[in-house]
Amino acid sequence: MNATLEVVRAGLLSTIQDKGRFGLRHLGIPWAGALCPAWHIVANALVGNAAEAPVIECFEGGLQLQACCQSIRLAIVGCESAILKTGNDAAWKRYPPNRTLTLAAGESVHLSSTGSSRHIVIAVSGINIRTHLGSSSTYAKASLGGLYGESLTSGDQIPISQADSAAKAKRADLQCHLPTELRYLSTQLRAIAGPQFDHFSSAGVNAFLESNYEISSEADRMGVRLNGPVIEHRDSKSKDIVSDAIVPGSIQIPGTGKPIVMLNDAHTAGGYPKIATVISSDLPLLGIQRAGSPCQFKLIDINEAIAIKGQIHTLIDQCIGTFTPCIVNELDTQTLLSFNLIDGVTDGA
Amino acid sequence: MSTKIEQVAGASDDWIALYAGDTTLVVQFGETIEHSIVKKVTILNTRIQTAITSDNVHGILETVPGFRSLAIVYDPHILPPDELLNLLRRIDSPDNKSSKEAFEPRHWNLPVLYGSGHGPDLQSVAQLTGLESNDVIELHSGCTFTVYMLGFLPGYAFLGDTPEELYLPRRSEPRLRVPAGSVAIAMQLTGIYPWESPGGWHIIGNCPIPMFNADLSPPALLRSGDKVRFTQIGKDQFDALADEPDATGPDRTHWLTSDP
Numbered sequence: 001m002n003a004t005l006e007v008v009r010a011g012l013l014s015t016i017q018d019k020g021r022f023g024l025r026h027l028g029i030p031w032a033g034a035l036c037p038a039w040h041i042v043a044n045a046l047v048g049n050a051a052e053a054p055v056i057e058c059f060e061g062g063l064q065l066q067a068c069c070q071s072i073r074l075a076i077v078g079c080e081s082a083i084l085k086t087g088n089d090a091a092w093k094r095y096p097p098n099r100t101l102t103l104a105a106g107e108s109v110h111l112s113s114t115g116s117s118r119h120i121v122i123a124v125s126g127i128n129i130r131t132h133l134g135s136s137s138t139y140a141k142a143s144l145g146g147l148y149g150e151s152l153t154s155g156d157q158i159p160i161s162q163a164d165s166a167a168k169a170k171r172a173d174l175q176c177h178l179p180t181e182l183r184y185l186s187t188q189l190r191a192i193a194g195p196q197f198d199h200f201s202s203a204g205v206n207a208f209l210e211s212n213y214e215i216s217s218e219a220d221r222m223g224v225r226l227n228g229p230v231i232e233h234r235d236s237k238s239k240d241i242v243s244d245a246i247v248p249g250s251i252q253i254p255g256t257g258k259p260i261v262m263l264n265d266a267h268t269a270g271g272y273p274k275i276a277t278v279i280s281s282d283l284p285l286l287g288i289q290r291a292g293s294p295c296q297f298k299l300i301d302i303n304e305a306i307a308i309k310g311q312i313h314t315l316i317d318q319c320i321g322t323f324t325p326c327i328v329n330e331l332d333t334q335t336l337l338s339f340n341l342i343d344g345v346t347d348g349a
Numbered sequence: 350m351s352t353k354i355e356q357v358a359g360a361s362d363d364w365i366a367l368y369a370g371d372t373t374l375v376v377q378f379g380e381t382i383e384h385s386i387v388k389k390v391t392i393l394n395t396r397i398q399t400a401i402t403s404d405n406v407h408g409i410l411e412t413v414p415g416f417r418s419l420a421i422v423y424d425p426h427i428l429p430p431d432e433l434l435n436l437l438r439r440i441d442s443p444d445n446k447s448s449k450e451a452f453e454p455r456h457w458n459l460p461v462l463y464g465s466g467h468g469p470d471l472q473s474v475a476q477l478t479g480l481e482s483n484d485v486i487e488l489h490s491g492c493t494f495t496v497y498m499l500g501f502l503p504g505y506a507f508l509g510d511t512p513e514e515l516y517l518p519r520r521s522e523p524r525l526r527v528p529a530g531s532v533a534i535a536m537q538l539t540g541i542y543p544w545e546s547p548g549g550w551h552i553i554g555n556c557p558i559p560m561f562n563a564d565l566s567p568p569a570l571l572r573s574g575d576k577v578r579f580t581q582i583g584k585d586q587f588d589a590l591a592d593e594p595d596a597t598g599p600d601r602t603h604w605l606t607s608d609p
Contacts, residue, residue, distance in 0.1 A: 027572065247422070274369070
């Protein structure tokens with residue numbers, strides 16, 4: 001029987017994502033892909049997958065996965081206060097994220113909370129999902145990627161390549177230390193001016209640069225609406241433009257003056273002027289932070305943005321180079337006392 | 350403010366280059382929808398594709414043609430923005446005639462059932478333009494459209510120009526559900542909906558040929574720069590095409606025509 005990871009409960013919005021589907025924007029197909037590329041890469045490295053392997057990206061708690069037929073190793077990367085439970089209904093053990101967890105055949109992991117962030121990434125050792133137009137990333141609008149072109153639903157069986165997963169599950173569980181920059185706790189969104197920066201009045205530009213904005217509850221993989229002071233257009237003619245390219249990070253200002261920052265699943269073109277574009281290194285923050293989180297914009301120049309992008313690559317490499325075996329296992333001390341502390345540490349490390 | 354706000358990365362006689370973040374440069378030829386501007390976008394796009402394939406240029410990840418601009422997605426660590434701008438100036442120079450003619454548009458002849466249940470706005474378009482329904486159909490199927498760009502939805506093609514007699518602003522009440530295949534007009538543009546979606550354009554007919562098939566490569570039937578003519582078909586032919594497995598299968602070439 002083929003090994004699978006069963007989706008017992010799908011949670012709110014859990015999708016399969018990889019680094020994205022590139023080269024098709026000219027046909028109106030967005031990249032999709034992991035909202036936080038750093039977490040995607042680190043999670044895959046923890047379980048020994050290729051960096052570009054697909055992962056499960058999920059929002060809020062609720063997802064429950066069960067290993068069928070064989071032991072399966074997962075890695076969960078996200079906010080430190082997220083809570084995971086493994087075992088079965090009678091005896092759950094609680095774990096922090098940013099580590100691997102090895103499920104024995106029949107065991108489940110239940111993501112009870114994503115903690116102070118909105119989403120979390122789960123890599124699965126040996127995950128084996130076909131690509132669709134060059135990527136496994138789910139883009140439900142065009143029925144692309146994932147298992148069936150849509151988000152995960154209860155009862156789905158995620159195929160695991162057996163040899164791969166079984167071999168890796170014998171090694172000790174690993175943990176990672178995410179540096180501050182890869183935890184995306186900052187409230188500052190650095191951005192590059194344009195393409196329609198000149199469509200805004202000086203009062204509008206001042207509001208944009210000097211105000212506190214707040215992530216609203218209208219946030220999904222397409223984009224995030226922000227609440228805060230109105231960003232005034234230069235005049236009424238400046239409120240609409242002849243549609244041009246949108247990229248993830250585009251800060252659209254519709255007639256209401258309230259910014260919408262576009263994310264990975266956004267349309268490839270649109271008719272609202274864009275005052276600036278959030279740099280790719282800061283964009284994950286908007287996929288991760290919860291409604292109500294404050295943020296401020298800061299304009300930087302292109303060369304600074306490129307340098308930051310390079311630093312993020314270095315930080316990801318360093319993080320991957322400093323994985324350590326898990327020492328502390330569970331979160332709950334009471335359960336901890338009833339559990340063999342040596343398990344998972346000595347085993348094959 | 351300490352940051353110098355500089356949004357124009359570079360310019361030529363014909364365009365200005367604008368940053369859209371740290372990995373995209375937008376080369377803008379104008380701010381209106383005009384056939385002549387779309388043509389410039391198409392030529393630059395073709396020249397860039399030629400540079401990638403024959404001049405071995407690295408670092409350009411993809412290009413996205415729009416009505417009045419070409420977005421170039423690049424890796425700034427392989428191709429820094431000033432080198433990209435130099436490349437653009439070089440390939441855009443008047444001396445570079447080689448690739449100007451390299452773009453060969455495909456010519457499509459697509460069947461459309463106008464009016465009845467499939468074109469619910471044909472009557473109102475006729476009323477609003479002071480024409481008879483038959484005149485609307487004759488005008489719309491009597492001209493050759495150019496695919497100006499794809500966007501809005503995967504595979505959604507914006508075609509222009511619709512004959513001037515049919516120019517109408519968008520409907521004041523957008524529909525929540527526009528059926529897949531709908532052929533719709535607004536101002537100088539005609540669109541074909543690849544998917545059921547909300548939409549505010551006037552639906553005058555339906556084309557039974559799928560605009561998007563994720564199992565084919567490329568998945569979209571049309572691409573920027575293609576030429577399209579519409580041919581009126583009757584209900585029987587429409588039903589036959591809509592039911593015919595071949596119409597949804599890989600043989601799209603059936604709808605190509607060698608006669609521009």
